[in-house]
Amino acid sequence: MTVRHLLAGLVLGAIAPLSLAAGGGALMDYTPDVSNSASVQRGAANFMNYCSGCHSLRFLRYQTLAEDHEVPEDLLAENLMFTSEKPGDHILTAMPSEAATGWFGQAPPDLSLTARARGADWVYSFLMTFYVDPSKATGVNNLQLKGASMPHVLGHLEGYKVVAEGEPKEDKGGHGAHKGPEFEYVQAGALTPKEYEAFVRDITNFLSYAAEPGAKERHALGRWVLLYLFLLIPLTWLIKKEYWKDVH
Ligand code: HEC
Incomplete structure (x- = not known):
């Protein structure tokens, strides 16, 4: 028994640093909280307002979201659904993918499984690292997805920033591995950096929930x-x- 424990410990000990190292680059740490229904609900409402114009969540039904996170039916219809939709419908985008391909060079991907495929860290970091890049048609670039064709749709909320010169500094906030890249704001947004970060956390929590709606029950x-x-x-x-x- 003890030998087996020892072996398991050794194997896990050897694997864990590898999986951490795989993140690499400017990836910031983020552990999603899918049991925080208030946050998931805010994330869902913001997703419908700011993202669903381009992105679908083909594997998630409004009804499932409402049941899992205790959204009353009238609030569901009022805040989350577009008028022609029914609670049993999947969350689709109104954007025709052919036209989108013409506009962006490619159709915005369905985000049902993104938080699982890319990881919540990645989604969080993606939304936190849009920076001004005049060489791009959208005027912005992204540290996680170099050359991303997605515009900074949250720019009016976050403001616009440039990557600060020099090496990224260690975060002195005592978060250990949480090492964010350094940015300088060139234009303020409607939200403070703290409020924007909370906004991104809510959307990341929602997308993490959407990627595995059964996790809570499991x-x-x-x-x-x-x-x-x-x-x-x-x-x-x-x-x-x-x-x-x-x-x-
Ligand atoms: C105007 C259309 C548009 C809107 C609105 C939009 N996106 Fe995007 N998004 C795109 C396009 C186009 C891509 C593909 C980018 C690429 O691969 O270069 C993309 C890519 C992504 C990706 C990366 C997916 C992957 O695995 O590569 C994530 C995550 C994402 N969007 C999240 C969001 C979120 C969250 C919102 C709402 C806050 C949002 N998007 C709003 C157009 C949009």
């Missing part, structure tokens, strides 16, 4: 499974005792 179920296994220990021990009692 975690809740996991607790019961562990409890069941735990209760099984003394029973199994009693059975073993009973079974071996006549063997000497």
Whole structure:
């Protein structure tokens, strides 16, 4: 038993740094909180306002979102859905993909699985690292997705910034690995940097939820499974005792 534990520890210890290193570059740490329904709801409303014009969430139904995060039906219809839609519908975009390809060089991808495929860290970092780049048709570039054809659709909220000269400095905020690149604002937005960061956290939480709507139930179920296994220990021990009692 102890040898097995030791081996498992060694293997995990060897793998963990590899998976961390795979992020690389200017990736910022972000652990999504999909159990924070208030945040997921704000993220959903902001997604509908600022993102759904271009991006769909083909695998998520309005109804599922409402049930998982306790959104009353009238609020769902009022705040999240466009008038012609029904709660059972999937979250689609109004943008015809052929026209989008003409405008952006490519159709904006469906974001259903992005938070899982790219990771929440990546989505968070992507939304945090748009910077001014006059050589681009959109006027901006992105540190996570060099040459991204997505405009900075949140520019009026965040403001516009340029990458500061020199090496990115260590974050002194005591977050350890949280090492963000340095930017300088050239134009302020409607939100303060702190408020914008909270806005991005909400959208990232929502997209992480959308990428795996079952996660909440899976975690809740996991607790019961562990409890069941735990209760099984003394029973199994009693059975073993009973079974071996006549063997000497
Ligand atoms: C005006 C259209 C438009 C809007 C609005 C828009 N996007 Fe995009 N987005 C794009 C395009 C085009 C791409 C493809 C960029 C590329 O690959 O160069 C993209 C790419 C992305 C990606 C990267 C996907 C991947 O895996 O490569 C993410 C994440 C993303 N958008 C999130 C958002 C979020 C969140 C919002 C709302 C705040 C939003 N987008 C609003 C057009 C848009």
